[in-house]
Amino acid sequence: MGETVNTRIMKSTRAGALAVAAAILLAACGGGSSSSSAGSGSGSGGGTATVDLVSSPGTLDPGLAYTAQSQDADWLVYTGLLTYAHANGTAGSQVIPGLATGMPVITNGGKTYTLTLRSGLKYSNGKPVQVGDFAYAIERDIKLNWGGVSFLTTTIAGAADYQSGKASSISGIVSDPSTNQITINLISDYGPFDNVLAFTAAGLVPTGTPMTDQISNPPVGVGPYMFENVVSNSSFELVRTPGFASFHLPGVPLGHVDVSVSTESNPLIAAENVLQNKVDAFDPSSPIPATLLSSIKSTASSRFETIPTPWTFYFWMNTTIAPFDNKNARIAVSEAVDRTALERLSSGFLSPGCNFIPPGVVGHQDGNCVNQTNGPDVAKAKALVASSGLTGAPVTVWGFNTSPRSAYVQYYASVLNSIGFNASVKLTAPAIYGSTIGDAATKAQTGDGDWLQDFPNPVDFYIPLSAASINPTHNINYSYVDDPVIEKATAALDQVPTSQLTTVAQQWASLDTYVNTQAYEFVYGYAQLSKFLSNRIDFATAIFSPIYLNDYSSWQLTS
Amino acid sequence: MARYIARRLVSSLVVLFLVSVFTFLIFQVIPNGSPALRIAGRGASPATLAAVVKEWGFNQPLYVQYADMMEKIFTGSVVSYSGNINVLGQLRAGLPATVSLAVGASVIWLSGAIVIGVISSRRIGGTVDRLMGVLASVSISVPVYVIGAVALYFLAYKVSIFPNGGYVPISQSFFGWLDHMILPWLCLSVGFIGLYSRVLRSSIIETEGEDFVRTAKAKGLTKRRILVHHVLRTSMIPIISLWGLDFAGVIGGGAILIETLFNLQGVGQYAAESIGLLDIPPIMVIVMYGTFFVVLLTTAVDILHAFAEPRVRLQV
Numbered sequence: 001m002g003e004t005v006n007t008r009i010m011k012s013t014r015a016g017a018l019a020v021a022a023a024i025l026l027a028a029c030g031g032g033s034s035s036s037s038a039g040s041g042s043g044s045g046g047g048t049a050t051v052d053l054v055s056s057p058g059t060l061d062p063g064l065a066y067t068a069q070s071q072d073a074d075w076l077v078y079t080g081l082l083t084y085a086h087a088n089g090t091a092g093s094q095v096i097p098g099l100a101t102g103m104p105v106i107t108n109g110g111k112t113y114t115l116t117l118r119s120g121l122k123y124s125n126g127k128p129v130q131v132g133d134f135a136y137a138i139e140r141d142i143k144l145n146w147g148g149v150s151f152l153t154t155t156i157a158g159a160a161d162y163q164s165g166k167a168s169s170i171s172g173i174v175s176d177p178s179t180n181q182i183t184i185n186l187i188s189d190y191g192p193f194d195n196v197l198a199f200t201a202a203g204l205v206p207t208g209t210p211m212t213d214q215i216s217n218p219p220v221g222v223g224p225y226m227f228e229n230v231v232s233n234s235s236f237e238l239v240r241t242p243g244f245a246s247f248h249l250p251g252v253p254l255g256h257v258d259v260s261v262s263t264e265s266n267p268l269i270a271a272e273n274v275l276q277n278k279v280d281a282f283d284p285s286s287p288i289p290a291t292l293l294s295s296i297k298s299t300a301s302s303r304f305e306t307i308p309t310p311w312t313f314y315f316w317m318n319t320t321i322a323p324f325d326n327k328n329a330r331i332a333v334s335e336a337v338d339r340t341a342l343e344r345l346s347s348g349f350l351s352p353g354c355n356f357i358p359p360g361v362v363g364h365q366d367g368n369c370v371n372q373t374n375g376p377d378v379a380k381a382k383a384l385v386a387s388s389g390l391t392g393a394p395v396t397v398w399g400f401n402t403s404p405r406s407a408y409v410q411y412y413a414s415v416l417n418s419i420g421f422n423a424s425v426k427l428t429a430p431a432i433y434g435s436t437i438g439d440a441a442t443k444a445q446t447g448d449g450d451w452l453q454d455f456p457n458p459v460d461f462y463i464p465l466s467a468a469s470i471n472p473t474h475n476i477n478y479s480y481v482d483d484p485v486i487e488k489a490t491a492a493l494d495q496v497p498t499s500q501l502t503t504v505a506q507q508w509a510s511l512d513t514y515v516n517t518q519a520y521e522f523v524y525g526y527a528q529l530s531k532f533l534s535n536r537i538d539f540a541t542a543i544f545s546p547i548y549l550n551d552y553s554s555w556q557l558t559s
Numbered sequence: 560m561a562r563y564i565a566r567r568l569v570s571s572l573v574v575l576f577l578v579s580v581f582t583f584l585i586f587q588v589i590p591n592g593s594p595a596l597r598i599a600g601r602g603a604s605p606a607t608l609a610a611v612v613k614e615w616g617f618n619q620p621l622y623v624q625y626a627d628m629m630e631k632i633f634t635g636s637v638v639s640y641s642g643n644i645n646v647l648g649q650l651r652a653g654l655p656a657t658v659s660l661a662v663g664a665s666v667i668w669l670s671g672a673i674v675i676g677v678i679s680s681r682r683i684g685g686t687v688d689r690l691m692g693v694l695a696s697v698s699i700s701v702p703v704y705v706i707g708a709v710a711l712y713f714l715a716y717k718v719s720i721f722p723n724g725g726y727v728p729i730s731q732s733f734f735g736w737l738d739h740m741i742l743p744w745l746c747l748s749v750g751f752i753g754l755y756s757r758v759l760r761s762s763i764i765e766t767e768g769e770d771f772v773r774t775a776k777a778k779g780l781t782k783r784r785i786l787v788h789h790v791l792r793t794s795m796i797p798i799i800s801l802w803g804l805d806f807a808g809v810i811g812g813g814a815i816l817i818e819t820l821f822n823l824q825g826v827g828q829y830a831a832e833s834i835g836l837l838d839i840p841p842i843m844v845i846v847m848y849g850t851f852f853v854v855l856l857t858t859a860v861d862i863l864h865a866f867a868e869p870r871v872r873l874q875v
Binding site (some may be wrong): 033059064066144145146147148150151154155160163164213215216221231232233234238262263264266269271273276278284431432434435438454463471472473474476479 | 568572588593596597598599600601602603604606608609610611614638641642643644645647648652711719723724725781819822824828832835836838
């Protein structure tokens with residue numbers, strides 16, 4: 001009996017071995033994902049550059065794309081009526097005409113925007129662009145629940161009705177095929193609406209594009225690049241669009257190389273690949289691992305740079321509950337925390353600063369910190385806490401459970417303890433951090449926060465300081481700031497059109513100083529992101545946009 | 560036997576149902592934030608939030624949400640909360656890499672374990688046996704992510720013998736596929752080889768004391784024939800059972816660390832990313848998919864055992 005059984009097993013094992021071999025071949029024939037192979041220099045035209053993204057891009061469909069990785073690519077594929085200048089630094093924050101003939105004509109007290117669509121435009125598949133495609137693209141964003149959809153539904157007349165199903169189209173957008181004019185009526189005057197029009201989600205797509213996520217086959221657009229070989233949420237290629245040059249869009253470059261983008265979720269490997277010139281660019285949205293930083297600085301300093309980005313980091317203090325409902329407690333924090341200590345913890349990816357409006361955005365002021373005029377003063381802060389009768393007050397400090405943010409919070413808690421509070425730390429996963437502390441029931445006292453711009457306008461940076469952002473379940477004003485001075489100032493400044501922002505730079509700066517005096521938040525710095533390229537890319541001419549980071553259209557191969 | 564198989568299949572369905580219910584409930588109980596907030600985006604207006612809640616059915620009772628999710632899973636329309644991406648599509652995309660990893664590694668660990676286990680059992684207490692024992696202990700003890708990280712650093716980054724992670728489909732390049740898979744295969748196999756070789760060694764030693772082996776010796780059969788045809792066949796039964804479970808575990812996304820470390824973009828890596836985002840739909844699908852494979856292979860192994868060992872049938 002045993003003999004028979006064993007024979008069966010052996011036969012089964014032999015059959016299994018054959019099945020195993022077949023399974024390997026069959027399974028491996030399926031769709032794959034990323035490879036870390038080096039970029040080929042023999043692509044069409046100027047060759048092909050390669051990029052490793054550390055985070056998956058998500059969908060590239062402009063009606064849903066809201067990750068940094070997807071929007072970087074969509075910027076080059078879906079040009080909107082307006083777009084951003086292809087330039088480094090503050091110049092890259094400038095809104096310029098894209099598919100429109102010029103900047104919008106603003107009438108009706110800032111409530112009506114009129115633009116003219118250029119004639120003769122075609123999508124990358126050759127289909128002519130229609131003037132009604134803009135309205136369709138906006139309707140599609142709303143139907144798909146694009147991540148920034150509230151910027152559309154709270155500004156454009158009739159958009160909210162379209163969202164709720166009360167209307168079959170957006171009444172506030174009127175398209176005139178005879179003149180190619182697009183008129184957009186707003187609910188009320190909203191200065192940053194130029195920035196809203198420059199979102200990649202406002203890029204034109206053909207009317208009739210399915211109102212579902214086109215993740216595997218993103219819609220065609222009008223832009224210097226088009227998508228090819230898209231593998232959902234993993235890899236894609238940006239290929240220069242034939243015929244795009246004939247549209248002559250001022251300020252929109254044609255691109256020099258095609259770009260092959262894949263995902264390498266291990267940042268260490270991704271950085272090593274660029275260091276060894278196996279891949280052409282590192283994902284700037286991800287910090288370079290500290291273990292490799294010294295090697296990069298010593299052996300590849302000519303192709304590595306950290307660049308300040310409009311991304312503010314701060315400790316928020318809930319002004320509605322103890323102990324930070326006491327202004328002295330907040331000022332004590334502002335006096336004691338050492339920004340340079342946090343900079344050290346960041347391995348150089350944080351630039352110390354004290355004002356909420358970050359560098360590169362109108363209204364930013366370097367230095368001018370209201371407190372800490374002579375550096376951190378723990379003794380002064382401790383005395384302030386003691387004189388306020390807050391010594392020993394329990395404080396829970398909330399933060400991310402990922403490095404280096406967890407280290408920032410640990411340091412912050414140690415400072416709170418050193419000035420007399422009784423602080424403990426509570427760390428959560430980044431995915432649930434906002435919804436946890438944004439729930440009033442959590443009664444969160446203080447913690448770590450950051451604000452990455454939706455668009456480069458000071459209005460955007462005052463959203464987390466606005467009373468309108470206070471909400472019982474999805475609050476983003478973590479300090480619960482409800483200050484009449486801020487409300488009055490922003491109500492006036494919000495109306496200033498993007499094109500006239502520089503005329504009110506001083507008012508924004510003054511408002512930032514006022515926020516500092518109230519110590520609603522303790523701003524400790526701004527993100528510095530990495531521009532790290534292989535030696536195949538001309539580093540000097542490669543643009544690092546303050547909005548979309550690596551500007552692939554500026555890349556040129558050195559060999 | 561038919562009744563036995565039927566019972567196993569029914570119990571498998573019960574296990575799948577219970578696992579799906581418990582997984583769903585666990586992610587309702589633990590603080591995982593409101594998925595509606597994540598979908599609606601930062602600073603969503605109340606109207607947008609309400610639209611998301613209604614569209615996704617988050618205002619429905621739990622049992623309705625569970626039923627809705629199961630329906631979406633079985634109709635293939637389930638999408639992730641983060642990114643709104645079709646989960647089954649992602650799973651299908653990751654399966655080739657995971658199957659490649661599991662099949663290749665399991666062949667290596669099974670072959671390696673048999674060779675080492677047999678050699679150790681031939682030299683019980685000798686230097687080779689002791690050395691193999693130490694190596695087995697080390698390979699079991701060292702975490703797979705340490706082995707992987709060290710191998711990647713030295714063999715891929717420093718010496719550049721192997722590619723620095725990534726996956727190439729065999730349809731794109733056979734040698735590229737092989738080149739990218741060798742290091743993950745070896746790293747994943749090391750621990751299993753250590754464990755399996757020790758189990759096999761013990762099993763061989765135990766089997767050699769059985770009456771039928773003594774009889775074979777008395778009949779004058781050669782040592783080689785006794786080992787291969789009598790001892791090894793019997794000793795392999797626990798190894799095959801173990802292999803079934805481990806293989807199913809790896810196929811079911813169990814090689815999370817190796818896949819993530821080597822950026823294979825397989826099911827395990829997708830699971831790791833989804834867990835990091837506390838994204839329930841992919842986690843549900845991957846857990847159910849992993850459970851399915853474990854149940855399937857366990858059942859297959861049990862049925863094999865039932866054929867091989869009549870007492871198994873009688874006990875059920």
